[in-house]
Amino acid sequence: MKLSKLVGERIKEVPNGAQLKSHIYLLRAGYIKQVSSGIFSLLPPAQRVSQKIQKIIREEMDALGGQEVLFPVVMPRELWEMSGRYDSIQEELLRFKDRTGHDMLLGMTHEEAAVHMAMNTVKSHEQLPCMIYQIQTKYRDEARPRGGLIRVKEFTMKDAYSFHTSQEDLDSYYKKVYDAYNRIYKRIGLKNFISVRSDSGIMGGKVADEFMLVTDSGEDRLVICDKCGYKANMEVADGVRQEVESEEQELQEVFTGNAKTIEEVCHFLEIDNAHTVKAVCYETESGELVVAFLRGDYDINEKKLAKLVKSEIKIADTDKFGLVAGNIGCVNLTLPENAFVFYDLSIKGLNNFVTGANKDEYHFKNVSASRDLQDVKFDDIALVKEGDHCSVCGEKLTLTRGIEIGNIFQLGTKYTKTMGMKVSMPDGSTMEPIMGCYGIGVGRAIASVIEEKGDEKGIVWPMTIAPWQVHFCPLRLDDENVEVISYELYKKMLDAGIEVLFDDRAVSAGVKLTDSELMGMPIRVVVSPKTIANGTAEITMRESGETYYVSFANLINELLDLIDDQKKQIEE
């Protein structure tokens, strides 16, 4: 490919609003163009990367016996009503009416479509386990798109669905997919990725793992135990609370005036927030009040709370429920009928804490859980925080951040049961197959590789997914000798099957070299009047920066070896 003809521009300035490394470089190096908020076109180099990633994914899915199919982007309401998700998924599911007034939607995932395909076509236990997958455009009406290809509305995704006759069979297949995912990330050149236990969210099911690129720029918070290997998304992470000991003292009601927030109350009473218990109030979908108490130094885990309540929750308007905002406490609290109250494990055994007195300007002091909160059940409803200990081995937990690069779920029979898919068993009975589902976003994989490997100069592509393997920069192409030799070398590279981006533009050496660093091909080859005088070309490895000279006679073989070596290094 001649760079002069390549559709795309390289720009020096950091584009407005772009903060993540991958977002900045994808825009600056001419890989993507925004069409609308969270919606991008892929320019030729990005499409090349996307296709190489897709090829790796296909190889790994096919190796698992996966059968590639294609589900529709646009689906009818009826299909999603079968599973109940037409109503249960909120606004991120984009619904619309077609010209006949029929309710349709844009697929954000394809469990329903997968079961629709497998129903009546997979009828017997003999056909199981089987897995169908597609690589297709998805649309999620994301409220806050951000970070270029990291969080978008429209994206290309590989999604796979497996069907099993027993939990053991799913477990064993799930493990194989888990291993395949690890291979995929490795093969696309990622190193710093882990898997964590996660919430199954809108998918349903009980077991779910997310693959995470560990990076400070990630929006997911991760909890890791370096000792026993426990790893979880903060949303589902368990941890042992830090204990706060003190002797039980006498309960008092104290004036706290306008001090309402935990910070204000702590400041007013000159105490630490670990000696307070705060209330967080939510409302369920059906309008019931949920009051959650937890120690003042912890934050609420809304996902866990919602699971206990078995409803989506939103922050409540406390006035509506007759509560004294800022003075709500766990002693002498009067609640409306049908209200839920939860107490976090951080309160269990806690003495001498401050909590609201449920009337204006007053708090209780020296509350004791064992004395003042009798018959109370303590639940795990707080987020793990720095200093908490591993619930498995007791070691101190590490908190870090990550970008979700894939997820796998054990769905159970949620979809086969609701949609009525059955297979016949050897004994003549029928059963609803147990399902797994497995997703990877291709665009996010592209961005993640840039997040991990990009440096201050630009993108650094791994050899396995680079749009071109070699970036060929002849300097002073206006020199006839350079021109003749460059076009000869270009032809030789093409003839040898090397994927080469040939910078044939009449621009300065500075522009060519800077652009090559920004665009990120693994190998750069430079020729100039000077190197030609020596009969050599200069090779520079983008990642290591290593530079050396090779004679023209050896150039092609050297490049082929480098390409081969780098691929092997990544894949093995």
Added chain:
Amino acid sequence: MKLSKLVGERIKEVPNGAQLKSHIYLLRAGYIKQVSSGIFSLLPPAQRVSQKIQKIIREEMDALGGQEVLFPVVMPRELWEMSGRYDSIQEELLRFKDRTGHDMLLGMTHEEAAVHMAMNTVKSHEQLPCMIYQIQTKYRDEARPRGGLIRVKEFTMKDAYSFHTSQEDLDSYYKKVYDAYNRIYKRIGLKNFISVRSDSGIMGGKVADEFMLVTDSGEDRLVICDKCGYKANMEVADGVRQEVESEEQELQEVFTGNAKTIEEVCHFLEIDNAHTVKAVCYETESGELVVAFLRGDYDINEKKLAKLVKSEIKIADTDKFGLVAGNIGCVNLTLPENAFVFYDLSIKGLNNFVTGANKDEYHFKNVSASRDLQDVKFDDIALVKEGDHCSVCGEKLTLTRGIEIGNIFQLGTKYTKTMGMKVSMPDGSTMEPIMGCYGIGVGRAIASVIEEKGDEKGIVWPMTIAPWQVHFCPLRLDDENVEVISYELYKKMLDAGIEVLFDDRAVSAGVKLTDSELMGMPIRVVVSPKTIANGTAEITMRESGETYYVSFANLINELLDLIDDQKKQIEE
């Protein structure tokens, strides 16, 4: 692939509502499944065919210097307002609001997205010509989906967009794409296809060619001159009208009572419809009346009429305009202001015809165009009919039918002008590039191959796009000897790189052979206790039906040769 594990079922019955051969076989052989009207999932074999077709398309586009990109399925209103098409395209453009209330649409074509990508990234004449293409899902809110993959709402399409600095350059590139399209159809195994001049429709521009599979099941009508090679879609076809000669006679007003339609009037007056002139009345988008007169034996060409009127047209409510429906004639007609009247060429020089008297129960008889329709301009507004002559060479035209399998357009500067894309020219000036665009639907290509090659037993795949090259049917797999040898042969075929579908099911010989014919792989290999006794396998060619025996020792080489030969036969 083992057939026992393949997702999909083979059914004997013709599915309800399916009429086209391709629709019936795609459903019966387990290639597609309908999810909603005009929306299908592709099962594994169809996805394999689709990918093989896509590969051929990519090779041909890349050979033209095409750069593959990806445009979004969902686009914002603003982008389509730039070209004016947000308002000009009717209901087939699906519009919806996202969760923020923003007006969005589903891409049915991507001219706007292509110009959006090329703007600012293609800035100089030196970058031209350039072509970008994508293979992506499109959605067209089709009013009447039909025929399985022939006319659908959602489809996978290759669309390409080229940019040029001169009409000559576009002409020359357009010719190259035209040739590439011919190669694509040939390579996917079609024989009976032609290209015809066509209407540019919603794309705009002046030159447009459609590629058509010639078949009676096609919904497009085609006009062909076997002598000079003139070929056009009926919508734009020109033809020389058949003359009807007679001596001019005296104009009379005659009672015709309740005879209103041409058939009724002809019957009442005992005349041929070629001696009548009928009126067809339309209304423009802005509500103006359009009256079109044409000889009674011709039908109106609405596309041509709309072009003359420069507006979309719909059948008018004649009462609203004070016309006497059934008695409208071209003599003494009183029309509202702003009405348009057109006279078809078939009326020119016509004598002694009958036309409405513009009052109830009466027609004029013996009308003479040269005497009674003075100062009238005659236009070409009738459809070509059987017996008309070629406007180029005078030969009698042939009418046939076809399925549109692709189209190419010269768009001119419609999009670059409205959207403001400019490139700099050598003299320092700027210009709006001239564009071409080029589309092929992948699903329709799949169906077209079945339409052309399918026989009474099922699908007949060309070797180049068959989901599998070989369908391997061991009969009596319960026989241990058959089982051992079959699995050995299967392994050998896989090891040799042969794409093989292995019918490992415990079903009767009849079912296996019928299924293999229905599914359509080019080569069938059968082994049975009988062939094994002779140390041979039976090879049957799906298309020719030719059957012969090959020794086990020679089987793999024979298959490799057959595959190679058949590919060569198609591609060369």
